[in-house]
Amino acid sequence: MQTIVLGSGSPLPDASRAGPSTLVRTEIGDLLFDCGRGVLMRAAAAGSSAGAIRGLFLTHLHSDHTTDLNDVVTSRWVTSFQPNPLPLFGPPGITRLLHATEAMLELDIGYRMAHHTDLQWRPSADVTECEGGLVLEAGSVRVTAAPTDHAPVRPTLGYRIDEGDASVVIAGDTVPCPGLDQLCAGADLLVHTVVRRDLIEPLGLARLTDVLDYHSSVEDAARTAARNDVGTLLLTHLVPAPQPGAEDEWVALAKEHFGGTVVVAQDLLTLEVSRWV
Ligand SMILES: [Zn+2]
Ligand SMILES: [Zn+2]
Secondary structure, rough: EEEEEOOOOOEEEEOOOOEEEEEEOOOEEEEEOOOOOOHHHHHHOOOHHHHHHEEEOOOOOOHHHHHHHHHHHHHHHOOOOOOEEEEEEEEOHHHHHHHHHHHOOOOHHHHHHHHOOOOOOOOEEEEEEOEEEEEEEEOEEEEEEEOOOOOOOOOOOOEEEEEEEEEEOOOOOOEOHHHHHHHHOOEEEEEEEEEEEHHHHHHOOOHHHHHHOOOOEEEHHHHHHHHHHEEEEEEEEEEEEOOOOOOOHHHHHOOOOOOOEEEEOOOOOOEOOOOOO
16 A cells, blocks of 8 residues: 655745645555645646546545645546446535535536537546544455544544555544544554744744644644554645745644654655565
8 A cells, every 4th residue: 555645834834845636546446635735736646537536535624624625526527438326425414515616616526528529427426424433345445434633623534545564544624532543553654744842833833833723743643642652643734834954843832742653744745654674
């Protein structure tokens, strides 16, 4: 199983970091977690595509995690030569988001169906709204979800992907919480969104300091990893984005609380996840 960071950025546009999105490559295909800004450009670079995605899993409906859903829906539709419903999983609200996205695309859908005589079906999706538990099981792959805490955004989900003995957790945006602990127990890799409290707090700007109360700091994520005996902690959704060369600071902060491997994400970083490597 491979984990590929498609977007390591945050809501703030960044020249070298796409919006939040992670690809987990499994024996049953590519599983996509969130679809932030630029997701399909990065997916193309990783050898994937909208049409190839075996499942899109949304952690929550903040726009930075969903802004390119319209691109996934449209690109999957126009590049498939038979109906290819998008398997879409996420918290209650994803059906509403999908319908609103389709409504936004209505004119485009009409133009394309009128122009392409071989494209006589609309974009479609198989939607599974859930608040936790087993969400997908196929071959040796299991995806389970659990509630996280990103209040006032509710509900929000983290995911755990198990393939045989190997496991990856996608935390999404959350403060430390029991649901995330449950997913993380003994996981090989934890992909965790983080903010730098030590850099943001002194700014004293309410619009920025507001984000501190519903995100994990680097230290919080490290403590979650340590408490749950995680193998590797991958820090992503980096706020503020590190200046080139400053990644070691982030690693050092995490290392104060966690004895495992700490990695700072950049777009297209790829980690092999195996119990035996
Ligand atoms: Zn969020
Ligand atoms: Zn976010």
